[in-house]
Amino acid sequence: MKAVVQHQFGETPCFTTFDDPYPSDGETLVQVRAAVICPADLAIAKGLHPRLPTQLPFICGRDGVGRLADGQRVYFRASRAPYGAMAEYAPAEWVAPLPDDVGWAAAAALVGPALAAWLPLATRADVEPGETVLVLGASGIAGRLAVQAARLQGAGRVIAAGHLPEQLSTLGADALIDLALPPSILQYTFASFAEQGIDVVIDFVWGEALELLLAALVQCDGMPMSMFDRGVRIVTTANRGAGSMMLPPAALRDSRVQLMGCGPANHPPLGYMKTLVDDILACASDSDLGTEFELAQMSAVADVWRRAGEQATRVVLTLD
Known part of the structure; x- marks a missing residue:
């Protein structure tokens, strides 16, 4: 599959080929539609995050949106290295259903900072x-x-x-x-x-x-x-x-x-985190809760990666 891959800490990740993921127990395979570049992703890529992957190369990103095998739209978190959210497929640690009236990119950009x-x-x-x-x-x-x-x-x-x-x-x-x-x-x-x-x-x-x-x-x-x-x-x-x-x-x-x-x-246990995400997505559906974002193709990650760390708005990478 195609994915945004980090080969060495301190380098800009590239869009290239990576092995397909196979979900472990408790994980769910998601067909990814979009993933967001968040500050933690940038810190990990530089080797400056307190929780770094133990092996290279690895796929960047933790938070994204996509579809399950049954077609359900979900927000997900992928945290098992070497896999990540910025790929065609991701093994999700947990998923939260997306309301029908909340768009892919809007959800990807919102949930991370809203959790903060x-x-x-x-x-x-x-x-x-x-x-x-x-x-x-x-x-x-x-x-x-x-x-x-x-x-x-x-x-x-x-x-x-x-x-x-x-x-x-x-x-x-x-x-x-x-x-x-x-x-x-x-x-x-x-x-x-x-x-x-x-x-x-x-x-x-x-x-x-x-x-x-x-x-x-x-x-x-x-x-x-x-x-x-x-x-x-x-x-x-x-x-x-x-x-x-x-x-x-x-x-x-x-x-x-x-x-x-x-x-x-x-942070609270996983079950409570999922409850908070459900609340955030419900508020996004019922009110004007949201945040500005910039769209970019995942294949163009090398062009937008540095800019994502220098601007106030989130960059959402799409596979469309």
């Missing part, structure tokens, strides 16, 4: 109906989806903090914070919102913005008593390249802040 938004809200912060959620870094793909996800998961108030906040006004946030403000003004702005009540913070940026928010939470004496039931739950999903941050002990000792991370090491 859903997981910290649903599994780490455990958002309750009516709570106030602040999305720190709402300008990125996952951040924009987190603003929508917070509302869909029952948040009573959603605050979007990002650069170019005027571009976030269409997402339905109740308030916007410009992260380009001077540090002293940004900290004052965070403190003003903290006085009104913040229950959950979903952080995609780490660094100075989160430092200023923590300082504002520590200095704020006017937080509503209702916030002290569970404190302020801060969940960071910032990646390994986000740099470092100063964290004085007072940020945790002198506040009701709970600081948590969300990543592969604390």
Whole structure:
């Protein structure tokens, strides 16, 4: 079969021939229609991901869409090396049915970043109906989806903090914070919102913005008593390249802040992950949940691979 194959770490993968896959126990063979290039795929290709395939060559990609033998349309994840999603056929670890009104490419582009938004809200912060959620870094793909996800998961108030906040006004946030403000003004702005009540913070940026928010939470004496039931739950999903941050002990000792991370090491069991994907696809069918993407032929992967890591929109590779 034809596939996008990585022969050496650090090289651009190529579209070439690879052995057909044979599903192992618990796997399902999928005839692939499209697969998305996500940040993890780019990191793996460079040899920089914490979980690298143990053998070369291998097929790139984990997430895609396709058909089962009975014709059912599905979203799938393929994670057993040397096979992957960017091929004519893939052995899927799990599949989720695609609603009829959700397109192939739209589903491929959406689910990965939507999971990055859903997981910290649903599994780490455990958002309750009516709570106030602040999305720190709402300008990125996952951040924009987190603003929508917070509302869909029952948040009573959603605050979007990002650069170019005027571009976030269409997402339905109740308030916007410009992260380009001077540090002293940004900290004052965070403190003003903290006085009104913040229950959950979903952080995609780490660094100075989160430092200023923590300082504002520590200095704020006017937080509503209702916030002290569970404190302020801060969940960071910032990646390994986000740099470092100063964290004085007072940020945790002198506040009701709970600081948590969300990543592969604390993801929920497979069955719950599939449930979240079903929820995401149902929301894509019932609402305007979605993300922008660029289409490219899988055979042209060498031309778009580098660009996929330099632009804000996902690149979806198709076999049509």
